[in-house]
Amino acid sequence: MTQRIVITGTDTGIGKTVFAAGLAGLLDGFYWKPVQSGLDGETDSEVVARLAGLPLERVLPEAYRLKSPLSPHRSAEIDGVAIKAADLTFPVLPTPLVIEGAGGLMVPLNRRTSFIDIFAEWRLPVILCARTTLGTINHTLLSIEALRTRSIPLAGIAFIGDEMADTQRTIVEMGGVPQLGRLPHLDPLTDKTLRDAMIAGFAFASCTGDH
Ligand SMILES: Nc1ncnc2c1ncn2[C@@H]1O[C@H](COP(=O)(O)OP(=O)(O)OP(=O)(O)O)[C@@H](O)[C@H]1O
Numbered sequence: 251m252t253q254r255i256v257i258t259g260t261d262t263g264i265g266k267t268v269f270a271a272g273l274a275g276l277l278d279g280f281y282w283k284p285v286q287s288g289l290d291g292e293t294d295s296e297v298v299a300r301l302a303g304l305p306l307e308r309v310l311p312e313a314y315r316l317k318s319p320l321s322p323h324r325s326a327e328i329d330g331v332a333i334k335a336a337d338l339t340f341p342v343l344p345t346p347l348v349i350e351g352a353g354g355l356m357v358p359l360n361r362r363t364s365f366i367d368i369f370a371e372w373r374l375p376v377i378l379c380a381r382t383t384l385g386t387i388n389h390t391l392l393s394i395e396a397l398r399t400r401s402i403p404l405a406g407i408a409f410i411g412d413e414m415a416d417t418q419r420t421i422v423e424m425g426g427v428p429q430l431g432r433l434p435h436l437d438p439l440t441d442k443t444l445r446d447a448m449i450a451g452f453a454f455a456s457c458t459g460d461h
């Protein structure tokens with residue numbers, strides 16, 4: 251695995267944070283959510299602190315903490331904040347860093363820039379989280395095409411949900427991307443069940459899970 255990896259997804263609410271927590275835990279790394287939209291309830295950083303089994307200091311502070319649970323461009327406008335690309339430079343750290351975007355790739359940060367533009371500047375490898383349920387082929391292939399158009403390196407797909415063999419195969423074949431693995435729906439979802447599911451579901455995890 252690379253030292254810095256971006257976790258994105260085909261949509262909001264598909265399990266990026268849970269996967270990112272599992273990955274940061276396995277890599278014994280850091281987690282960073284540059285833009286948090288919505289501060290009621292647990293933030294993504296707080297979820298990761300709970301689920302990754304890492305010391306609290308491994309979760310870096312967000313660059314922007316926006317109050318409303320909306321697209322960051324709108325949430326920032328409501329808070330009277332302008333999100334600047336210059337504030338979204340990733341820190342250089344001695345251990346792996348897992349960075350989670352907000353929502354999907356084309357989520358606007360302001361009226362001109364989307365998260366995918368920031369990813370294109372960063373040039374870091376991206377893991378695309380994708381549901382396995384109906385509709386995912388379209389969303390995932392569109393996301394892959396958007397990444398390719400901007401020459402953003404795609405490490406592979408992390409599927410989230412029950413196994414859907416033909417759906418996963420179709421995405422891998424038509425998208426020309428590797429499947430990194432699959433994280434099933436976990437009940438209960440704890441740091442322990444997450445770690446075990448990451449080791450069972452992702453081949454790279456079995457080499458990194460012994461920390
Ligand atoms: N593998 C899983 N097992 C059980 N529950 C899950 C799993 N993945 C996600 N969830 C649950 O689904 C919900 C959405 O997941 P999550 O917050 O990880 O999505 P997200 O893609 O990070 O969303 P956002 O775009 O808001 O950052 C949460 O309640 C989370 O606990």
Ligand SMILES: [Mg+2]
Binds near residue numbers: 267268294
């Ligand atoms: Mg999240």
